Amino acid sequence: MVLPTVEEYLNPKGRDIFIKGQLKVEVYLNTGLLTVYAVKARHIGSKRCTLVNSFVFISLIPDGKESCKCRTEVIPNSSNPVYDEKFSFELTDEDHHKRVMISIWHQDPVTRSNEFIGCTSFGIARLRKTMTAVKGWYYLLNETVGRKKHLQITIRDKLMSTINRRASLPPVIPAINMDIMGGEQLKLTVRRDKRGFGFTLVESCPVTVGRVDRDSHAAEIGLREDDVIIQVNGLNVSRSTSTSVAKLVKNSGSKVSLEIIRHTSVFVGSLPSERSPKRYHCDGEKSGHVSRPNADLTKPLLRDSGYMSPNRVKFFTRFKSSSRLSLNMF
Structure with missing residues (x-):
């Protein structure tokens, strides 16, 4: 009835x-x-x-x-x-x-x-x-x-009036973050293996790639550290946080489609804080700072933010010089 x-x-x-x-x-x-x-x-x-x-x-x-x-x-x-x-x-x-x-x-x-x-x-x-x-x-x-x-x-x-009014409105798609200027725009498709997608995410608005595992598929197709992610599976994420983008990647299934912008030159602005930002694996889990045992101490050590203060660089440079001197003396 x-x-x-x-x-x-x-x-x-x-x-x-x-x-x-x-x-x-x-x-x-x-x-x-x-x-x-x-x-x-x-x-x-x-x-x-x-x-x-x-x-x-x-x-x-x-x-x-x-x-x-x-x-x-x-x-x-x-x-x-x-x-x-x-x-x-x-x-x-x-x-x-x-x-x-x-x-x-x-x-x-x-x-x-x-x-x-x-x-x-x-x-x-x-x-x-x-x-x-x-x-x-x-x-x-x-x-x-x-x-x-x-x-x-x-x-x-x-409620129905609100739903009908919203349904009649055209979808609002935010523009790409205007802070992303220049660079090479690339589209990559990363496959998931047993350990995940093989890269971490840092920063917010926009999100960047923090680290890429050497033996992962992400490294094979050319994904690099500091690549700026602007789209995930066709969705604009240039104004998203690393947490939300990590969730999108995690729920992508066996592969994820990324659209990135790669800058050939590095712009050095204000120095980052001493506290490094949190990293997010592509499977959504947090990661601590990744140690680099073979790092060249004569160059600025890259923290999670990508830079290191000049005072810390001078300290490690003096430390390396004094170590060589000691080895030569004994």
Whole structure:
């Protein structure tokens, strides 16, 4: 059995019952007084003009008395007006079987004529029975349906509206990090072996290759240290962290497609801190600093950041010279 939709339930003949726009209102009974609080409206429109000069009209139906009719001030040139007005009516016994209708109208600034926009209504008998206030956002309905019913906007309606609005928007693809300038752009496909993909990731925005294992497939195809990774499997990662890129690589399966930028010259900016950044293996695990037992101490030792302070370079250079001197003496 297929249940009817809200639109089919309210209007089985298929006529348009919904009018563009929604109204936020609060209605409640207190010591024989009916109080209507017109808060605001949104997305309302007029057939006559783009900007709406709207007001809220409140009355009891059918055959409401003049003492039970009132209206808010006109809010000019707004499709999302804020009324913030409250009205109270003293009810009689014959009014308990009526409905309070709340409608929105557009007033022409020149002719002063009024155009109906939409309405909703609430039964006074139901308010007396439950003694609870009705409040929230309600759809604006046409006059035929709005005089008999009301339809509140639920959380599900808001969620579906958000989903549909986001689905209608074009996908936003961020541009490549503009800090990546120059260099040779390459596309490499790295295969996974028993130990992983054979390289580590460091830095963020953009992520660079920290170390490449000598006997890995990554080294065979030419992946090098300090290569800047801008895409993983077609996804732009030039503004991502090493942690998130490592997760992408780890979930790539047996192989991963990388697009890199390789700089032929090294730009030396501000000196890095003494604390080296964390490395991330391509399988997502953290790695400590990799020792280099055969490093040439006459050259700057490359830490995880790629550089070493000049003071430390001088220290290791003096240390190597003194060691050679000692070996020659003994």
